[in-house]
Amino acid sequence: MSRRLLEVRDLHVSFGRSRTVGVDEVSLSLAAGERLGVIGESGSGKSVTALAVMGLLPENARPRGSVRWKGIELLGMPERRLARLRGTQLSMVFQEPLTALDPTMKAGRQVAEVLRLHRMSRGDTQERVVSMLGRVGLSEPERIADSYPHQLSGGQRQRVLMAMALVNRPELVICDEPTTALDVTVQKRVLDTLDHQLAESGAACLxxxxxxxxxxxxxxxxxxxxxxxxVEAGSTQQVLTDPQHPYTRGLIATADLAAVVPGERLPVLEDFA
Ligand SMILES: Nc1ncnc2c1ncn2[C@@H]1O[C@H](COP(=O)(O)OP(=O)(O)O)[C@@H](O)[C@H]1O
Ligand SMILES: [Mg+2]
Structure with missing residues (x-):
């Protein structure tokens, strides 16, 4: 059996005194280089699951169960050790490119800050920052590095966040609605870049x-x-062509799969009937 990179077992997270349930008995796992998609309507517990893995749940959250990274339990791990894992082995691309970036700091410097977690020497840093900004598809990476977030478009900001998430060559990148704020054409191009960068780096992705x-x-x-x-788990092909849960069938019936799924991976339409 291949060693699991990430193993979430019976994760339960409740919030505050009222114990509002965010996620309940969630189990999932990821092998090295594998990409697991998490789909569900707003409020279904996707972000809470991601934040629990990253050790970034808010103060009022009470997590139970188990989140193992390479066999090591992350729930309850001291913040100092978690912080070292984040940005090196584990990283995250957040949903809101505007709020996730520091408005007072130039883009290049923000990518450089992540690199500093790896204690790169200064000379190397600038070079790696610019090269990373180029790799995530930003033309004129030097100019982008020297710009503040408000001087960039939504798509450019999302690419800067992607550069920050990838620059330390993490083994797992969590992407939480990375393109939701973007219009459809920009979204497609950003996803193509992410696809390519994940394939090239061999990183696993949630x-x-x-x-x-x-x-x-x-x-x-x-x-x-x-x-x-x-409510349902399986290979992408299997879930799309043979959904077991009525909720999944509803999602498939209303999804515009042709818009984003590349032709060769588009399941035949009869399969959805
Ligand atoms: N900070 C919080 N305080 C209280 N409840 C929260 C908090 N964050 C999330 N929740 C609860 O967890 C549920 C799942 O949230 P979330 O994981 O953000 O959903 P989504 O699938 O849209 O990412 C929400 O419906 C809410 O009830
Ligand atoms: Mg969310």
Missing amino acids: FISHDLAVVSRMAHRLVVMRHGRV
């Missing part, structure tokens, strides 16, 4: 979206979440 077409395009396997629970 790809989260409420959009089935987007998740299907990016992931080898899918987990369908609803009301904080996993």
Whole structure:
């Protein structure tokens, strides 16, 4: 059996005194280099699951269960050790490119800050920052590095966030609705770049979206979440062509799969009937 990179077992997260349930008994796992898509409507527990893996849950959250990274338990790990894992082995592309970037700091410097976690020497840093900005598809990477977030378009900001997430060559990149804020054509180009960069780096990816077409395009396997629970899991092909849960069937019926899924991976339409 291949060693699992990430193993989430019976994760339960509740919030505050009222113990509002965010996720309930969620289990999922990822092997090295694998891409797992998490799909579900707003409020289904996708972000809470991601934040639990990253050790970034808010103060009022109470997690239970187990989140193992290469066999080591992350729940309850001291913040100092977690912080070292984040940005080196584990990284995350957040949903809101505007709020995830520091408005007072130039883009290049923000990527450089992530690199500093790896204690690169200064000379190397500038070179790697610019090269990384180029690799995520930004033309004129020197100019972008020297710009503040408000001087960039939404698509450019999302690419800067992607550069920050990838620059330390992490083994797992969590992408939480990375293109939801972008219009459809920009979204497609950003996803192409992400696809390419993940393939090149060999990083595993937990790809989260409420959009089935987007998740299907990016992931080898899918987990369908609803009301904080996993209602269906399987290979992308299997889930799209032979969904077991009525909720999944509903998602498939309303998804615009042709818009994002590349032709060769588009399941035949009869399969959805
Ligand atoms: N900070 C919080 N305080 C209280 N409840 C929260 C908080 N964050 C999330 N929740 C609860 O967890 C549920 C799942 O949230 P979330 O994972 O953000 O959904 P999504 O699938 O849209 O990412 C929400 O419906 C809400 O009830
Ligand atoms: Mg979310």
